[in-house]
Amino acid sequence: MIERSQSEVELEAGRNAMQSIKVRQRVGADGILHLEIPTEIQESEVEVTVTYQKLPPQEVDERGWPVDFFERTYGICADDPIVIDDGGILEALDDDMEGVFDS
Numbered sequence: 001m002i003e004r005s006q007s008e009v010e011l012e013a014g015r016n017a018m019q020s021i022k023v024r025q026r027v028g029a030d031g032i033l034h035l036e037i038p039t040e041i042q043e044s045e046v047e048v049t050v051t052y053q054k055l056p057p058q059e060v061d062e063r064g065w066p067v068d069f070f071e072r073t074y075g076i077c078a079d080d081p082i083v084i085d086d087g088g089i090l091e092a093l094d095d096d097m098e099g100v101f102d103s
Contacts, residue, residue: 024055 019039027033033052059067 021037023035023037025033025035035050039046061067061069
């Protein structure tokens with residue numbers, strides 16, 4: 001019988017621990033749900049369980065924003081404010097971004 005230390009057992013359990021990821025995704029007109037979920041695992045087989053639930057339509061205001069969006073998000077960055085230093089905004093940010101996010 002091979003004996004392993006407690007830390008080795010905990011490490012092994014951590015590597016094989018089940019991870020839970022909750023995502024909100026839209027099902028396309030074709031009725032197929034496409035999921036792209038990044039993991040820390042590479043070159044390995046995984047077991048995946050998918051549980052889905054249809055959500056009620058989201059109410060929007062006359063401008064197309066979710067109802068109470070601004071009330072729920074106003075001040076959300078108060079503890080991590082956006083700071084622009086004396087250098088200002090980089091001119092490179094004005095570059096044409098067309099195609100940057102295409103896969």
